[in-house]
Amino acid sequence: MLEKTTRMNFLFDFYQSLLTPKQRSYMELYYLEDYSLGEIAEEYEISRQAVYDNIKRTEAMLEEYEYKLLLFEKFQTRKQLINQCKELVKENEPLSRLLSELEKLE
Amino acid sequence: MLEKTTRMNFLFDFYQSLLTPKQRSYMELYYLEDYSLGEIAEEYEISRQAVYDNIKRTEAMLEEYEYKLLLFEKFQTRKQLINQCKELVKENEPLSRLLSELEKLE
Numbered sequence: 148m149l150e151k152t153t154r155m156n157f158l159f160d161f162y163q164s165l166l167t168p169k170q171r172s173y174m175e176l177y178y179l180e181d182y183s184l185g186e187i188a189e190e191y192e193i194s195r196q197a198v199y200d201n202i203k204r205t206e207a208m209l210e211e212y213e214y215k216l217l218l219f220e221k222f223q224t225r226k227q228l229i230n231q232c233k234e235l236v237k238e239n240e241p242l243s244r245l246l247s248e249l250e251k252l253e
Numbered sequence: 254m255l256e257k258t259t260r261m262n263f264l265f266d267f268y269q270s271l272l273t274p275k276q277r278s279y280m281e282l283y284y285l286e287d288y289s290l291g292e293i294a295e296e297y298e299i300s301r302q303a304v305y306d307n308i309k310r311t312e313a314m315l316e317e318y319e320y321k322l323l324l325f326e327k328f329q330t331r332k333q334l335i336n337q338c339k340e341l342v343k344e345n346e347p348l349s350r351l352l353s354e355l356e357k358l359e
Contacts, residue, residue, distance in 0.1 A: 218324075
């Protein structure tokens with residue numbers, strides 16, 4: 148479950164701009180702020196089942212976007228490569244600075 | 254016009270997986286293979302206007318995806334940073350190899 152949560156957090160991070168405001172709100176409460184389905188249902192005055200269905204659909208959408216665009220997978224590969232570069236240039240300050248900028252660019 | 258074509262080629266490259274097969278076909282013929290609207294209309298036995306409308310809608314979709322995900326913009330920034338790194342490490346072969354791998358990862 149922890150692994151799934153981490154993955155969903157990353158996928159949400161990469162693709163949240165493609166979701167509707169409502170989808171974004173439910174996902175934020177559930178995955179980032181650790182609300183239960185019941186608490187979200189109460190907050191929005193809808194059924195627990197409706198919240199559950201919405202979140203499941205959103206999770207499937209995020210996986211579908213990842214399947215098509217691979218942003219998370221590429222991010223991981225890029226991170227590995229950048230770390231290897233950093234290992235190789237520990238004493239080279241200007242280059243280390245550029246690599247850090249590259250790393251932030253996700 | 255050339256600038257717009259280049260931009261559309263890049264946006265198509267980044268977001269084509271989010272288009273329908275029909276949208277992809279028209280864009281490929283128009284932007285990559287340089288067909289005219291009339292030629293595409295003939296090929297698909299539809300009106301020139303229908304082809305035009307479809308391509309205009311697809312262009313707007315690609316711009317909307319870029320507005321939301323910024324893949325092309327980040328690609329350009331990343332490319333600049335990687336080129337600066339390469340300038341700094343011209344004689345360092347292992348690092349140059351890693352940077353080339355990073356560069357291919359778009």
